[in-house]
Amino acid sequence: MSGPEAAGNGPLIHRRYVFGLLLRLCVTFAGGVGILFVILYFALSRPLPGDYAGVFHALRNLSPFLRPILAVSVLVYALLACGSTSALCVYILHKVAGPLYRMELVLDQYRSGAPTRTVSFRSGDQIQPLAQAFNLWIGTLRRDRQRWLATMKDAERHCLQDEATCRAEMEEALRKVAEDMARYH
Amino acid sequence: MRNSALQPPRSRIRYVSPRFQGPAVLAFAAIIATGGAIFWKLVDSEFQRVFLHTAIRGHYAFDSAYDIVRDLLARHLAGLFVGVFLTGSVLVLLLVAATRHGIGKAVDSLRASADGDLSTPTGTGPIGEFDRFGKKIDAARSDTLASVLKIRSEAAALAAGGISPEEFRLRWDELKQRIRRIAP
Numbered sequence: 001m002s003g004p005e006a007a008g009n010g011p012l013i014h015r016r017y018v019f020g021l022l023l024r025l026c027v028t029f030a031g032g033v034g035i036l037f038v039i040l041y042f043a044l045s046r047p048l049p050g051d052y053a054g055v056f057h058a059l060r061n062l063s064p065f066l067r068p069i070l071a072v073s074v075l076v077y078a079l080l081a082c083g084s085t086s087a088l089c090v091y092i093l094h095k096v097a098g099p100l101y102r103m104e105l106v107l108d109q110y111r112s113g114a115p116t117r118t119v120s121f122r123s124g125d126q127i128q129p130l131a132q133a134f135n136l137w138i139g140t141l142r143r144d145r146q147r148w149l150a151t152m153k154d155a156e157r158h159c160l161q162d163e164a165t166c167r168a169e170m171e172e173a174l175r176k177v178a179e180d181m182a183r184y185h
Numbered sequence: 186m187r188n189s190a191l192q193p194p195r196s197r198i199r200y201v202s203p204r205f206q207g208p209a210v211l212a213f214a215a216i217i218a219t220g221g222a223i224f225w226k227l228v229d230s231e232f233q234r235v236f237l238h239t240a241i242r243g244h245y246a247f248d249s250a251y252d253i254v255r256d257l258l259a260r261h262l263a264g265l266f267v268g269v270f271l272t273g274s275v276l277v278l279l280l281v282a283a284t285r286h287g288i289g290k291a292v293d294s295l296r297a298s299a300d301g302d303l304s305t306p307t308g309t310g311p312i313g314e315f316d317r318f319g320k321k322i323d324a325a326r327s328d329t330l331a332s333v334l335k336i337r338s339e340a341a342a343l344a345a346g347g348i349s350p351e352e353f354r355l356r357w358d359e360l361k362q363r364i365r366r367i368a369p
Binding site for chain 2: 012013018021022025026029030032033036037040041044045046047052055056058060062063066067070071074075077078081082085086093094096097098100101103104107110111113114115116126127129130133134136137138139140141142144148149152163167170171172174175177178181182183184185
């Protein structure tokens with residue numbers, strides 16, 4: 001099948017987008033772990049005292065000394081990872097949240113009775129079939145509307161003849177329109 | 186000269202949708218915080234055990250504390266990365282599945298609307314943002330159906346006859362106006 005219907009059957013969320021998100025998450029988490037490693041490396045890599053007793057006492061006292069360093073480094077990791085992941089979520093998920101927001105505006109506009117334009121999302125946005133399905137629905141409604149108006153206009157042409165023919169044609173047109181509208185349920 | 190009054194208003198781009206992105210950000214933050222807390226708990230107890238054990242054992246053939254815990258630290262850091270990344274990946278896949286399900290239902294509903302079905306609920310599911318969106322679509326479909334049914338019953342009433350020519354003409358024009366208001 002070709003044309004808009006085929007385009008409307010595209011994936012809601014592209015596999016590439018999901019892989020891109022996973023890859024960025026991987027890089028973000030790896031960066032966070034890397035920072036955690038660097039902090040702990042600098043805390044642990046200080047040379048121990050040269051003599052035997054000095055090393056013994058240093059090792060005995062290392063655990064209580066390391067505890068706050070460990071806590072702070074984990075906190076720094078958590079803050080950095082959370083910050084960068086939040087930024088990533090806002091940037092990447094915007095490709096879904098943006099079109100949803102736009103569709104909500106269009107639906108509100110449609111319900112208020114204001115003229116509705118064809119919806120198109122930005123390139124790179126996901127959930128494209130949503131816009132295509134909405135356009136298909138509005139397009140069908142507009143075609144039906146034009147057909148109903150054309151049927152009524154056609155009946156009005158007979159008003160150039162006598163009154164009875166005009167009325168009969170108008171009533172016939174109304175029956176046609178009502179019959180046509182029956183498909184909506 | 187270009188008249189700015191004739192330009193269509195540019196829609197404002199909103200990058201943050203707290204209802205959609207907010208829960209995802211919170212879920213990722215919870216995963217990272219949980220991973221960090223588990224890492225801290227495990228590494229802290231391991232460090233205490235390893236340093237004490239090394240101090241008692243003697244034979245200090247190392248230059249720094251890092252040389253003692255290098256493998257242990259590498260193992261736990263790898264565990265932290267794998268754990269957080271795998272859980273995050275599962276969350277991403279769940280988000281994608283929820284989006285596919287919710288928006289898929291909305292797309293199906295709009296396609297069904299094009300075929301004339303304006304009454305079957307969209308059924309986007311219980312997830313907040315999609316549920317709200319599905320209700321918006323249902324409201325738009327419901328408005329359209331109400332409008333079409335009203336026009337249809339009016340058309341049928343007019344077609345039934347028994348109305349004076351003046352009133353018929355008046356209601357005919359009104360009906361045309363109502364039809365024009367469908368999907369403006």
